Amino acid sequence: MDNEHLSRIERLQAAMAAADIDAAFIYSAVNRRYFTGLQTSNGLLLVERQGTPVFYTDFRYLEVAHRTLTGVEIRKFKPSKEQLADYAALGKAWRTVGYEGNLTVAQYLPLAETFTAAKMVSVTEIISTLRGVKSAGEIAAIRKSAAANDALLAELIDTFRPGMSEREMLRHFRMAEAARGLSESFDPIICAGVNAVECHHQPDDTILRPDSELLIDMGVVVDGYCSDMTRTLFFGKPTPRFKEIFDIVLETNRAVAEAVRPGVRCCDIDRLSRDIIGKYGYGDYYDHGLGHSVGIEIHEMPSLSRTCETVLQPGMVLTDEPGIYIPGEVGVRIEDLLVVTETGCEILSHTPHEIVIPC
Numbered sequence: 001m002d003n004e005h006l007s008r009i010e011r012l013q014a015a016m017a018a019a020d021i022d023a024a025f026i027y028s029a030v031n032r033r034y035f036t037g038l039q040t041s042n043g044l045l046l047v048e049r050q051g052t053p054v055f056y057t058d059f060r061y062l063e064v065a066h067r068t069l070t071g072v073e074i075r076k077f078k079p080s081k082e083q084l085a086d087y088a089a090l091g092k093a094w095r096t097v098g099y100e101g102n103l104t105v106a107q108y109l110p111l112a113e114t115f116t117a118a119k120m121v122s123v124t125e126i127i128s129t130l131r132g133v134k135s136a137g138e139i140a141a142i143r144k145s146a147a148a149n150d151a152l153l154a155e156l157i158d159t160f161r162p163g164m165s166e167r168e169m170l171r172h173f174r175m176a177e178a179a180r181g182l183s184e185s186f187d188p189i190i191c192a193g194v195n196a197v198e199c200h201h202q203p204d205d206t207i208l209r210p211d212s213e214l215l216i217d218m219g220v221v222v223d224g225y226c227s228d229m230t231r232t233l234f235f236g237k238p239t240p241r242f243k244e245i246f247d248i249v250l251e252t253n254r255a256v257a258e259a260v261r262p263g264v265r266c267c268d269i270d271r272l273s274r275d276i277i278g279k280y281g282y283g284d285y286y287d288h289g290l291g292h293s294v295g296i297e298i299h300e301m302p303s304l305s306r307t308c309e310t311v312l313q314p315g316m317v318l319t320d321e322p323g324i325y326i327p328g329e330v331g332v333r334i335e336d337l338l339v340v341t342e343t344g345c346e347i348l349s350h351t352p353h354e355i356v357i358p359c
Contacts, residue, residue: 042077213330292318
């Protein structure tokens, strides 16, 4: 375990102390990986506000845990009743116990029944806040992931042609991805023609026709960190209707990038995007959030949405993805990955926005 992961645990402990939380039980694989760097299908990280954290796991991961983790105590899980007795012995003086909000009932109830004298509180917001501001190392990994995503799309643009089905294009995506040693950060969204009006369309047998659009929403994982980008291409000569909608979405995308900077609330950035699209009379055709944070998961907090009042800070990584979707006609989304800097933002997605492919 390197200094970065130990620093994350120290920041968690400081946040727990500020919130008067004595201990936190971290079950989820993604948060265990965030705080330790170790990916396992089984485990628990128990963090007290002071002292050495304890990493519990079963026999399958004990050797790798001992080999890779420093700064934490490693223990083997015991049978259920004995394990709960260990927790009770550790937590005799605990008054407030933290848990992740996504625990199953089977995970939560034994804790609540073990610490009947303690107050049970969710630490989800605390952990989400910590994960929301990326370190220099995390940003470097996300920058590499965005570059790999750009390179993959460039290859696909040379491959996709009218006559291919969405499923065929998806196969090409996954073959090219595998050849580059990449994995995807989410199931790719590939929308031919009018299917682009479906924000989260699943690829089917629809054929890409000449003189039609193709919306691609894609992301890959590099060094454990995700990327995310959407481009709306046109094969042939763009129609006036497509060009009208595309230009509005592009104007919105660029205005958002110019507005993103430290000190601005997420909801105010989202409102800016709605004001622009609404000005052109298409507000009813843009109903998803403007963007979301990206990190070791594809959707993290904070979000660029109507309800998120989080104030932007340097190190936050967000998507900028306005869209207009007119049923039966045209759908356009343009998405870039941004990192908030000290003075504004850096755009990590470098694929051109306007891509017209002769056919």
